[in-house]
Amino acid sequence: MTTAAVFGTGSWGTAYAAVLADGGTTVRMWGRRQAVVDQINAGSNEDYLPGIPLPAGITATTDPAEATDGADIVVLAVPSQTLRANLADWGGALPGDAAIVSLMKGVELGTTKRMSEVIAEAGGVEPGRIVVVSGPNLAKEIALKQPAASVVACVDETIAGRVAEASNPPYFRPYTTTDVVGAELSGAVKNVIALAVGMAEGLGMGDNSKASIITRGLAETSRLGMALGADPVTFSGLAGVGDLIATCMSPLSRNRTFGLNLGRGMSVEEVVAVTKQTAEGVKSCESILQLAHDHGVEVPIIEQVAAVVHDGRRAEDVVGALMGRALKNEAH
Structure with a gap:
C-alpha cells in the first residue's frame, strides 16, 4: 500500500490528503499547530474545511520525521513564500527516494524561482522526483467530492504516473504531463x-x-x-x-x-x-x-x-x- 506525507494543513493540503486517502493511500499530515492536528485526528479540519468529514485513512502529527516515516510520496502544501524556510526546518526529514509533490502556486520573492526550483535547491531534491499538481482545484469542492480533473507534471513520466495512480478516487481524474514549467x-x-x-x-x-x-x-x-x-x-x-x-x-x-x-x-x-x-x-x-x-x-x-x-x-x-x-x- 502507498503511504503519503502531506506537509501543510490548509484547505488545499487537506483536500488533497482526502483525495489520496480516498484513492487507497495511507496519509499522515504534518501541521505546525497542535489544535489543527488534533482536529484532523478527530476526523475533520474545522479551521479550513468546516463541516466536511475526512476519510478514515488520514492522521496528523506535529513531528516531521513521524509524518515522513516510510512515505512513498511527500506532498508540500505550505504557503509558497514560506517554502524555503520550512525546508530549512524539516527538509532533512524528506525520504531520499520519495516523489516530492508541490501543490503550491507561486513564484518566490527575491529569487523569482518557481516552487519546484526552490524544492530542488533548498531541499536537495533531484528534479526527476519533483511533481507539480495543478488545475481547477478549488479545495472545498474537491473536499465535497465534486468531480474535478487536474494535471500531474513531472519530467519523469514514471513518477508522474505513480502519483497520478495514487490521486485517482472516483471523483478526481488526474492527467500526466512532462511540462513542469x-x-x-x-x-x-x-x-x-x-x-x-x-x-x-x-x-x-x-x-x-x-x-x-x-x-x-x-x-x-x-x-x-x-x-x-x-x-x-x-x-x-x-x-x-x-x-x-x-x-x-x-x-x-x-x-x-x-x-x-x-x-x-x-x-x-x-x-x-x-x-x-x-x-x-x-x-x-x-x-x-x-x-x-x-x-x-x-x-x-x-x-x-x-x-x-x-x-x-x-x-x-x-x-x-x-x-x-x-x-x-x-x-x-
Whole structure:
C-alpha cells in the first residue's frame, strides 16, 4: 500500500490528503499547530474545511520525521513564500527516494524561482522526483467530492504516473504531463489575473470585461511560459485555461474575492484585516512581474495589478491604463 506525507494543513493540503486517502493511500499530515492536528485526528479540519468529514485513512502529527516515516510520496502544501524556510526546518526529514509533490502556486520573492526550483535547491531534491499538481482545484469542492480533473507534471513520466495512480478516487481524474514549467507557471500567474478580474467586478464591470481580462491574461501567461521553455499546449489545458477560469470566476477563489474588495475601494491592508488572510497573487505578483522583465516579456495586466497591490494605485485607474495602450495584432 502507498503511504503519503502531506506537509501543510490548509484547505488545499487537506483536500488533497482526502483525495489520496480516498484513492487507497495511507496519509499522515504534518501541521505546525497542535489544535489543527488534533482536529484532523478527530476526523475533520474545522479551521479550513468546516463541516466536511475526512476519510478514515488520514492522521496528523506535529513531528516531521513521524509524518515522513516510510512515505512513498511527500506532498508540500505550505504557503509558497514560506517554502524555503520550512525546508530549512524539516527538509532533512524528506525520504531520499520519495516523489516530492508541490501543490503550491507561486513564484518566490527575491529569487523569482518557481516552487519546484526552490524544492530542488533548498531541499536537495533531484528534479526527476519533483511533481507539480495543478488545475481547477478549488479545495472545498474537491473536499465535497465534486468531480474535478487536474494535471500531474513531472519530467519523469514514471513518477508522474505513480502519483497520478495514487490521486485517482472516483471523483478526481488526474492527467500526466512532462511540462513542469508550463503547469507551474500557469498556477502562479492565474492568481494575479484573478485579482484583476475581481477588481473589474468590484468596479461594476460585466462579463465582457471579465472575459477580456481572462483571455488577455492567458496570453500573458503563455508568452511568459514559452519564454521559459514551456509547451504552448499546456496553456490550453487544465493547468492553463482550466485553472484560470475556476480561479477568476468562482466565489470560492480567495484571489478573485481579494480583487473584488480592492475594486470596491478597500486598500490591501483593509482587505487583509477583514478577510484575515492574504491571497497568493498579492504575494507573488511582484516576483512574477520581475520574472517577466528578466525575460523581456510584456505583461501589462500583471504590471497593473502589481501597481495596485504594491504601489497604491487605484483599481479604477488600471482600466484606463490598459484600454489606452497602443493598438496591435492580437497574436502579438
